[in-house]
Amino acid sequence: MKRRxxxxxxxxxxxxLTTGVSAKAAxxxxxxxxxxxxxxxxxxxxxxxxxxxxxxxxxxxxxxxxAKPFDDLxxxxxxRRTDAASYTVVNKYQPKxxxxxxxxxxxxxxxxxxxxxxxCFVKAFKKTETGAVVYDASVxxxxxxxxxxxxxxxxxxxxxxxxxxxxMKCTLCHPRLLEGKLPGCVEACxxxxxxxxxxxxxxxxxxxxxTASPDKYVQHVYGEHEMGxxxxxxxxxxxxxxxxxxxxxxxxxxxxxLTSGALAAVPAVAGIWPVLLTGIYAISKRKDKIAEDEKxxxxxxxxxxxxxxxxxxxxxxxxxxxxxxxxxxxxxxxxALEAAAKEQEGGxxx
Amino acid sequence: MKNAKRRxxxxxxxxxxxxxxxxxxxxxxxxxxxxxxDDKLRADILSIDELKQFGPLTQPPVVxxxxxxxxxxxxxxxxxxxxxxxxxxxxxxxxxxxAYQRDDAPASAETIKNTYHNNCLKxxxxxxxxxxxxxxxxxxxxxxxxxxxxxxxxxxPITVDKRLHxxxxxxxxxxxxxxxxxxxxxxxxAGKTVAAPAPEKVAxxxxxxxxxxxxxxxxxxxxxxxxxxxxxxxxCVTCHRAVAxxxxxxxxxxxxxxxxxxxxxxxxxxxxxxxxxxxxDADLRIKRGQPDFAMIRPAxxxxxxxxxDGKPVKAYGMPPVPFDxxxxxxxxxxxxxxxxxxxxxxxxxxxxxxxxxxxGNVTLEAAMHKVEAPQxxxxxxxxxxxxxxxxxxxxxxxxxVGDKAxxxxxxxxxxxxxxxxxxxxxxxxxxxxxAMAPALAEKLLSGKRQAxxxxxxxxxxxxxxxxxxxxxxxxxxxxxxxxxLSMVAGMKDSKLAGAFHATDAAVCQGCHHNSxxxxxxxxxxNCHPAVEGTAASPRPALKAAYHNQCMGCHTAMGxxxxxxxxxxxxxxxxxxxxxxxxxxEKKK
Numbered sequence: 001m002k003r004r005x006x007x008x009x010x011x012x013x014x015x016x017l018t019t020g021v022s023a024k025a026a027x028x029x030x031x032x033x034x035x036x037x038x039x040x041x042x043x044x045x046x047x048x049x050x051x052x053x054x055x056x057x058x059x060x061x062x063x064x065x066x067a068k069p070f071d072d073l074x075x076x077x078x079x080r081r082t083d084a085a086s087y088t089v090v091n092k093y094q095p096k097x098x099x100x101x102x103x104x105x106x107x108x109x110x111x112x113x114x115x116x117x118x119x120c121f122v123k124a125f126k127k128t129e130t131g132a133v134v135y136d137a138s139v140x141x142x143x144x145x146x147x148x149x150x151x152x153x154x155x156x157x158x159x160x161x162x163x164x165x166x167x168m169k170c171t172l173c174h175p176r177l178l179e180g181k182l183p184g185c186v187e188a189c190x191x192x193x194x195x196x197x198x199x200x201x202x203x204x205x206x207x208x209x210x211t212a213s214p215d216k217y218v219q220h221v222y223g224e225h226e227m228g229x230x231x232x233x234x235x236x237x238x239x240x241x242x243x244x245x246x247x248x249x250x251x252x253x254x255x256x257x258l259t260s261g262a263l264a265a266v267p268a269v270a271g272i273w274p275v276l277l278t279g280i281y282a283i284s285k286r287k288d289k290i291a292e293d294e295k296x297x298x299x300x301x302x303x304x305x306x307x308x309x310x311x312x313x314x315x316x317x318x319x320x321x322x323x324x325x326x327x328x329x330x331x332x333x334x335x336a337l338e339a340a341a342k343e344q345e346g347g348x349x350x
Numbered sequence: 351m352k353n354a355k356r357r358x359x360x361x362x363x364x365x366x367x368x369x370x371x372x373x374x375x376x377x378x379x380x381x382x383x384x385x386x387x388d389d390k391l392r393a394d395i396l397s398i399d400e401l402k403q404f405g406p407l408t409q410p411p412v413v414x415x416x417x418x419x420x421x422x423x424x425x426x427x428x429x430x431x432x433x434x435x436x437x438x439x440x441x442x443x444x445x446x447x448x449a450y451q452r453d454d455a456p457a458s459a460e461t462i463k464n465t466y467h468n469n470c471l472k473x474x475x476x477x478x479x480x481x482x483x484x485x486x487x488x489x490x491x492x493x494x495x496x497x498x499x500x501x502x503x504x505x506x507p508i509t510v511d512k513r514l515h516x517x518x519x520x521x522x523x524x525x526x527x528x529x530x531x532x533x534x535x536x537x538x539x540a541g542k543t544v545a546a547p548a549p550e551k552v553a554x555x556x557x558x559x560x561x562x563x564x565x566x567x568x569x570x571x572x573x574x575x576x577x578x579x580x581x582x583x584x585x586c587v588t589c590h591r592a593v594a595x596x597x598x599x600x601x602x603x604x605x606x607x608x609x610x611x612x613x614x615x616x617x618x619x620x621x622x623x624x625x626x627x628x629x630x631d632a633d634l635r636i637k638r639g640q641p642d643f644a645m646i647r648p649a650x651x652x653x654x655x656x657x658x659d660g661k662p663v664k665a666y667g668m669p670p671v672p673f674d675x676x677x678x679x680x681x682x683x684x685x686x687x688x689x690x691x692x693x694x695x696x697x698x699x700x701x702x703x704x705x706x707x708x709x710g711n712v713t714l715e716a717a718m719h720k721v722e723a724p725q726x727x728x729x730x731x732x733x734x735x736x737x738x739x740x741x742x743x744x745x746x747x748x749x750x751v752g753d754k755a756x757x758x759x760x761x762x763x764x765x766x767x768x769x770x771x772x773x774x775x776x777x778x779x780x781x782x783x784x785a786m787a788p789a790l791a792e793k794l795l796s797g798k799r800q801a802x803x804x805x806x807x808x809x810x811x812x813x814x815x816x817x818x819x820x821x822x823x824x825x826x827x828x829x830x831x832x833x834x835l836s837m838v839a840g841m842k843d844s845k846l847a848g849a850f851h852a853t854d855a856a857v858c859q860g861c862h863h864n865s866x867x868x869x870x871x872x873x874x875x876n877c878h879p880a881v882e883g884t885a886a887s888p889r890p891a892l893k894a895a896y897h898n899q900c901m902g903c904h905t906a907m908g909x910x911x912x913x914x915x916x917x918x919x920x921x922x923x924x925x926x927x928x929x930x931x932x933x934x935e936k937k938k
Contacts, residue, residue: 041886048901048926073927100905182884190929191901192894197886205888212748214722 034112038131038177039199039231040186041206042105044244045216046193049076049090049103056188057088057107060173079245082106084156087170088185095243102237104244105185105194108133108154108170109223110231115255119149124167131199131231132172140167151227151250172231199231206235222246228254391504393616394418394608398450398466404459410497412466417607422483437469446588448580470494508611511683512634513624521602532585541571550639554693555686556581586611635679638693643791646671647776648703648714669761670776671718672791677845690725721750727760731846739840740847741906743860746899759850762794799848802841804857805869810834816933818875819893826933834858836914861899901926 055070057063064085068075076092088107095102114133117125124140127133146167147155158165173183181187186194195202203224210217215238222234222241227250234246242248392415399411423429423436439453440446447453451465470485477484486493510518522528530545533552536559537544546552553559557578564577576584590604597603605611628634647670682688691700691709700709701717712720723729728750735744751757764772771790775783804810810831817825838857841847851857855867862871878895890898904910904923911925924931 038884046898050927050929177884180884182882187882190893190897192882192890192898195886196884201886205886208888215749 034127034129035200037112037129037199037231038172038196039110039202039233040131040172040183041195041197041202041233041235043193043195043206043209044102044104044234044236046191047090047103047105048191048193049073049092049101050190051076051090052188052190053105053185053194054086054088054090056184057170058086060176060184061087061171063087076103080106082108082154082156082169084158084160084166084168087168091245093244095237095239102244104234104236104246106154107185107232108172109152109227110170110172111227111254112229112231113227113254113256115149115151115227116146116155118256118259119145121145128174130172130174130177132174132177133231134171134174135167135169137164137166142167149255151247151255199233202233206233210235225252226250228252228257390501392417392501392609393503393505393613395499395501395503395505400462401459409491409495412494413496413499413501415501417609420607446584448583504614505608505612506614506617508617509683511624512636513628514620515636515684516628516632516634517624536570538570549637552638554638554689555684557686558692635676636685640675640679641788642674642676643788643795644673644675645775645787645791646673646718648697668757669763669772671760672762672794674791674795687730688725719751731850734846738906738908739837742837742903745906746902747860747863756850759852762797764794768793799852800845801848802838802844802851802857803848804834804838804851804854807831807835809869816896819880819896820933820936822936823929823933824936832915860903900932 051070051073058066058070066086076090079091080089082089088105090103090105093102093104110127110131110133112127114125114127117123117127117133121143122139122141124136125133125146126136142157142165144155144157144167147153147157155167155169157167173181173185176183182196183194186196195205197205203221206221206224210219210221218236218238218240220235220241222236223230223232234241236244236246240248394415394417396414396416397411398414399407401407402411419437429436434446437450438446438448439451441453451469452462457465471487471489474484474487478487518532519528522531525531527545527547529549529552530547533546534543535546535551535553536542559565559575560578560581561575562578564580565575566573567575586604587606590606593601594603594606605616610616648668678688685693689696696717697703697714700706701712701714702709703714705711705713705716709717712723716726717723718726719728720726721728721732724733732749735741735749768790771786772794775786775790812829812831814828814830815825816828834857837860841851853867855869858871859867864877865871874895875892878890878892880892882891882893905926909923911922911928913920913922915921929935
C-alpha cells in the first residue's frame with residue numbers, strides 16, 4: 001500500500017470514529033436488561049475436589065479424553081487452567097497450613113456484560129437470557145481479541161487445528177438449558193456445590209448461607225458485582241477469595257463500560273486500534289484482490305482473443321487450400337483432356 | 351512493697367556483681383529459644399514505623415530484630431555498664447521507657463527520625479570501625495529500610511494460665527505477702543502503688559488497670575497508667591533478669607528475650623515445664639473469695655430502667671440462671687476468659703440491662719448470648735463446639751441462641767417448692783438475697799443431666815440402607831447404630847454436652863435436623879426432593895442432602911481416611927472422594 005493511501009484511510013477512520021460507536025452496544029446485554037438471567041452458584045466450602053463436574057463436562061460436550069482419567073485426583077497437585085479440550089478444571093488450594101484443602105472450579109463466568117463480546121468486532125459472542133455467553137464459530141475470524149479481553153483468562157484457542165480453529169470455552173450448556181436440563185457439571189455434582197437457578201435467586205441463597213455462618217464464610221459473594229456482575233457466583237470459606245486463586249481487585253465496572261468512556265475521548269486506546277487496523281487491513285487486502293482479479297480477466301481475454309485469431313487464420317488457410325486444390329484439379333483435368341485429345345488425333349493418323 | 355524493694359535491692363546487688371564479673375548473660379532463661387529451629391520465623395520482629403502517625407511513610411518500615419541486638423550487645427565488653435540503657439532511657443526512679451532513646455513525651459517527626467538515624471547508624475559505624483560485626487553502616491537507605499525482609503513473625507501473645515500462675519505463686523511461697531509481689535494497688539493517700547495486702551484485695555488481672563492502650567485518671571498522680579505492654583515488659587522482664595542475676599545458674603528464672611515469652615516453641619516448652627513442675631493434685635484455683643455457685647439474673651433496679659431511646663426497658667422476664675462457678679473455673683485458663691474487663695459483676699457498670707457506654711453499649715442480654723464474643727456464655731460454648739468430636743454435628747448448625755426451646759437449658763424453670771425460693775430471691779436485692787444465691791443455684795442445678803444419653807441401643811436401627819437414588823452405584827448401607835454409639839462415646843466425659851443434650855432425641859438431631867425430635871424421625875426424602883430442578887432452592891435436593899450431611903460430618907470430625915473403629919480388621923472411614931467406599935459400584 002502506498003503511504004498516501006494509508007494516511008487517507010486513517011483520515012477516513014478518524015471521521016467514522018467521531019460519529020461515535022457505543023462500546024456498550026457490543027455486549028448486547030446489561031444487568032437490568034436481563035432480570036431473569038440464569039446462573040450458577042459455586043460454594044467452595046462444599047466442593048470436595050472429586051472432578052465429577054470435569055468428567056460430566058467432557059461427556060456432554062463431546063470433548064477429547066484427557067491424558068489422565070478423571071478419577072485420578074493427583075492432577076490437582078499442580079494448578080491448571082481451561083484449554084480447548086477442557087472447558088472446566090478444578091484446582092486445589094491450601095489456604096491454611098494443616099487444615100483441609102479448598103477446591104475451586106474454573107470455567108467461563110458468563111459475565112453480564114462480557115468483555116469477550118465487547119472486544120469482538122464480528123459479534124461472535126452474545127449474552128443470552130439463559131445466562132450463557134454463546135459463541136458463533138461461523139462468523140469468528142480467529143483474531144483472539146476475546147482471549148486478550150477476558151479478565152478471567154478463560155477463552156482458549158484450538159491452536160492445533162490447521163483448518164477453521166475455534167475459540168473454546170464453557171457454554172453453560174446453553175443447548176441443554178434450552179431443553180430444560182441442568183448444565184452437565186451442575187447435574188453431576190454430588191454435593192450441590194454447584195447450583196443452577198435464576199441469578200437473583202442465587203444471590204439471595206448465597207447471602208443467606210454466608211450470613212448464617214459468619215465465622216465460616218468470607219462475607220462476600222464473588223460475581224455479584226465483579227466486572228459488572230457475572231452469571232457464575234462464588235462463595236468461599238475464610239480467609240479470602242485470593243487464597244483460592246481468585247482476583248479480588250477486578251473492580252465492579254464491566255469491561256464495555258470501562259472502555260466506552262475512554263474510547264469516546266481518545267480514539268487511540270488499545271480497544272479500538274484492533275478494529276481500526278483490521279479495517280485498514282481488510283481494505284488494502286480488498287484492493288489487492290481487485291487488482292489481481294483484473295489481471296486475471298485481462299489474461300483470460302488475451303487468451304480468448306488469441307485463440308479466436310488462430311481459428312480465423314486456420315479457416316482462411318483452409319479456404320485458400322481449397323481454392324488451390326480446385327485449381328490443381330482443374331489443371332490436371334485440363335491436362336488430361338488435352339492428352340486425350342492428342343491421342344485421338346494420332347490414332348486416326350496411324 | 352517490701353517485695354518490690356527487695357527486688358530493686360537484688361537488682362542492684364546483681365548489677366554490682368556483674369560489674370565485677372562482666373558476665374551478664376542476657377540469654378538467661380532462654381534455653382529453649384536456642385531451638386527456635388527456623389531462623390526465618392522470629393518472635394522478636396519490631397517494625398519501626400513510628401512516623402506513620404505523621405502521614406504516609408516515604409520509606410518501608412525498618413525490620414528490627416530485638417533478640418539479635420540484645421544478644422550481640424550482650425557480648426560487648428563494657429555492656430554491663432549500661433545494659434538496656436544502651437538503647438533505652440529511664441525515669442529517675444528507674445522505670446524504663448520502651449521507645450528507643452526517647453522518653454514517652456510526644457516528639458516531632460523530625461526528632462524521631464533523627465533519633466534513629468543518628469544513634470543507630472553511629473553505633474553501627476563505631477562497631478564497624480572497631481572491627482566488629484555490625485548492622486548496616488553505610489548511608490544507603492535500603493540497608494535498614496528493607497521493603498522485603500526475609501524474616502516473618504511467629505509472635506504469639508503470652509497467657510499466664512493457671513499453671514503458670516501457680517508456678518509464680520510458688521516462687522513467693524515464703525514471702526509474707528505473696529500476692530503483693532506482682533499484684534499492686536494504687537494508694538490514693540500515698541500517691542503511689544502499694545503491694546496488694548491480701549488475696550481478696552487483689553484487683554485481679556493486670557489488664558484491668560493496665561489496658562491495652564493505657565489510660566489516664568484525671569487528678570491522680572501520676573495521671574497515666576501504663577499500657578499492658580509497657581507494664582508487662584517493665585515488670586516481668588525486669589524481675590526475671592533480677593532473679594537471674596542474683597541467683598546464678600541454678601535458680602529457675604523466667605525468660606528475658608522476646609522469643610522466650612512470645613515464641614511458639616518456647617511457649618510450648620513453658621507449658622511442658624508447667625505440667626512437669628506443677629503437682630498433679632495441686633489446687634490451681636485462684637482464690638479471691640469467689641463463690642462456688644452463683645445466680646445470674648438481670649440486675650434488679652428500684653426505678654424502671656430507661657433505654658437509649660428514652661423509653662422504659664421491659665424486664666426480661668426470664669428465670670435466673672443458676673451457675674456452677676467452680677466448675678467453670680476449672681474449665682477456664684484464666685479469670686480474664688470471662689471477666690475480661692473487671693472482676694465486678696457484669697451487670698453492675700458495663701453490661702447494664704439497657705446497655706452502657708462503659709460496656710460498649712453491649713446489653714446484659716447480649717453480653718451473655720453474643721456468639722462472636724469469646725467471653726460470653728454462648729460464645730464460649732460455641733467455641734467448644736468446634737472440637738472435632740462436637741463439630742461433626744455442630745459445624746453445620748447455626749451457632750448461638752436462636753431456638754427458644756433451648757432457653758431452659760440455662761434459665762432453669764424452678765419446680766418442687768424451689769419456685770417460691772426463686773421468687774423470693776428475684777424480689778430482693780439485698781445482702782440476704784446474695785447469701786441465699788449459692789445454695790439456691792446448687793439446688794437448681796442438681797437436676798441437670800451430667801452426661802449425654804440417648805435411646806437404648808436396641809431401639810437404634812443397626813443399619814440404614816440408602817438406595818432411593820441408586821443408579822451408578824449400589825445402595826449404601828449406613829452403619830447407623832455404630833455411628834450413634836461412637837458419637838455418644840465421644841462426649842461421654844462432657845458435662846456441657848450432658849446439660850445441653852437435654853432429651854434422648856437431642857443426639858439424633860445432628861443428622862435428623864429440622865424434623866420433630868423423636869425415636870422415629872421422618873425420612874430425608876420427605877423434605878429433600880429426589881429430582882433436581884432448574885429453579886434454585888435453598889433446600890438441597892436429596893442427593894446433595896445425603897452427601898452434604900455424611901461428608902460434612904466426616905470432614906468436620908477429621909476422620910476422613912482414618913481408621914477410627916477399634917475392632918480388628920476395621921477399615922478406614924471412606925474419604926469424601928472415595929465413592930465406592932460408601933456404595934459399591936454397579937456392575938454393568
